[in-house]
Amino acid sequence: MPRYGLDRQLEIHQTGGSLGTVTAEDWARRAESALEPGPWGYVAGGAGTEATMRANLTAFDRWRIVPRLLRDVSERDLSTTVLGTPFPVPFGLAPVGVQSVLHGEAERPPAAAAAALRIPLVLSTVSSTPLEEVAAIMGDAPRWFQLYPGTDPEIVASLIARAERSGYSALVVTVDTTLLGWRPRDLRTGYLPFFSGQGIANYVSDPVFQARLGAGASMAETVQLFLRVYANPGFTWKDLDRIRAVTRVPLLVKGLLHPDDARDAVAHGADGIVVSNHGGRQVDGAIAALDALPGIVAAVGGHTAVLMDSGIRSGADVVKALALGARAVFIGRLYAYALAAAGREGVDQVLRDLRAEVDLTMGMAGLRSLAEVGPGALAG
Numbered sequence: 001m002p003r004y005g006l007d008r009q010l011e012i013h014q015t016g017g018s019l020g021t022v023t024a025e026d027w028a029r030r031a032e033s034a035l036e037p038g039p040w041g042y043v044a045g046g047a048g049t050e051a052t053m054r055a056n057l058t059a060f061d062r063w064r065i066v067p068r069l070l071r072d073v074s075e076r077d078l079s080t081t082v083l084g085t086p087f088p089v090p091f092g093l094a095p096v097g098v099q100s101v102l103h104g105e106a107e108r109p110p111a112a113a114a115a116a117l118r119i120p121l122v123l124s125t126v127s128s129t130p131l132e133e134v135a136a137i138m139g140d141a142p143r144w145f146q147l148y149p150g151t152d153p154e155i156v157a158s159l160i161a162r163a164e165r166s167g168y169s170a171l172v173v174t175v176d177t178t179l180l181g182w183r184p185r186d187l188r189t190g191y192l193p194f195f196s197g198q199g200i201a202n203y204v205s206d207p208v209f210q211a212r213l214g215a216g217a218s219m220a221e222t223v224q225l226f227l228r229v230y231a232n233p234g235f236t237w238k239d240l241d242r243i244r245a246v247t248r249v250p251l252l253v254k255g256l257l258h259p260d261d262a263r264d265a266v267a268h269g270a271d272g273i274v275v276s277n278h279g280g281r282q283v284d285g286a287i288a289a290l291d292a293l294p295g296i297v298a299a300v301g302g303h304t305a306v307l308m309d310s311g312i313r314s315g316a317d318v319v320k321a322l323a324l325g326a327r328a329v330f331i332g333r334l335y336a337y338a339l340a341a342a343g344r345e346g347v348d349q350v351l352r353d354l355r356a357e358v359d360l361t362m363g364m365a366g367l368r369s370l371a372e373v374g375p376g377a378l379a380g
């Protein structure tokens with residue numbers, strides 16, 4: 001069994017430190033000083049008063065782990081398999097769009113760092129790097145593709161086919177962003193990266209999109225077409241059926257918060273649910289994702305993979321979400337901040353540190369495998 005926690009502690013102490021950056025707050029501070037106000041507001045901000053963004057964090061704080069001791073925790077197994085994809089540790093990288101505003105190499109450093117550790121990465125539809133190039137960087141390492149279900153079914157089908165051809169082994173359909181949230185930080189700075197042609201790499205490289213655009217289109221025309229096709233406020237369960245029908249890999253629906261929506265998703269062919277409020281970027285005042293998790297697990301958890309994101313900042317947070325029924329979780333800003341602050345080295349460090357902290361938290365709490373992480377490990 002790997003000794004993620006102990007090995008990482010020894011490595012850090014032997015080399016004399018960890019870039020001076022360990023906690024999520026450390027990374028946020030470094031990212032803020034590395035970025036201009038526009039990109040910083042884009043990554044760090046949430047919708048409205050940011051009440052939901054804060055609630056995502058305080059929800060974790062309301063739960064306490066109750067350690068069990070003297071259980072021989074010398075061997076710990078953090079691995080699991082979700083919809084056929086092996087997770088060596090119970091977390092992956094959430095889709096974070098437009099990473100060119102965070103770092104000159106955009107999605108490439110997270111792709112390389114995740115692949116090296118074989119930690120699954122979900123690539124955003126609105127990545128700044130074409131999905132084929134990210135796949136080439138990742139080789140045979142596990143990856144999923146996130147889809148914004150747009151208005152043009154042929155472009156959607158083309159994106160899905162390209163992702164499947166490029167080895168993305170599940171499709172994550174994000175349904176909470178058919179409209180863009182009201183985000184004061186971006187509105188204050190007048191900052192939307194799409195307008196400068198960033199985050200549209202998967203569209204400009206798409207043959208159906210290109211055919212719609214015609215030859216010799218200007219950047220402004222390209223962006224206008226992108227804005228018309230990428231989000232679809234008319235999206236319904238019937239449209240999800242159409243996506244299911246053209247998708248051969250397992251399908252997850254990301255962004256659900258109500259148990260009845262989770263039931264509907266399963267009825268319409270979803271293999272998995274990602275409980276998420278988009279990191280508090282969409283509906284201000286929405287329920288914290290962690291608070292929505294137990295109800296959704298109770299509704300569909302028996303036969304459906306329930307995962308979650310929104311608010312994960314530490315190893316303890318990962319363990320708490322698993323104890324409340326998540327099969328695995330995703331991190332968003334945590335790695336986005338590290339990318340902005342220190343590129344590949346930063347993402348690599350965040351992933352290895354989180355892996356270590358999950359390992360140590362489980363061990364110290366008397367939990368030797370994910371099967372042992374249940375509600376009994378927590379006090380409310």
Ligand SMILES: Cc1cc2nc3c(=O)[nH]c(=O)nc-3n(C[C@H](O)[C@H](O)[C@H](O)COP(=O)(O)O)c2cc1C
Pocket residue numbers: 042043044056094095096097098124125126146174254276277278279280309310311312330331332333334336
């Ligand atoms: C800068 C930024 C860009 C994002 N872009 C996408 C995206 O393109 N697609 C998507 O499904 N979710 C997107 N998300 C939401 C994340 O996938 C995830 O739900 C969220 O970041 C989790 O919350 P956390 O940041 O508190 O971990 C984005 C989040 C951030 C912070």
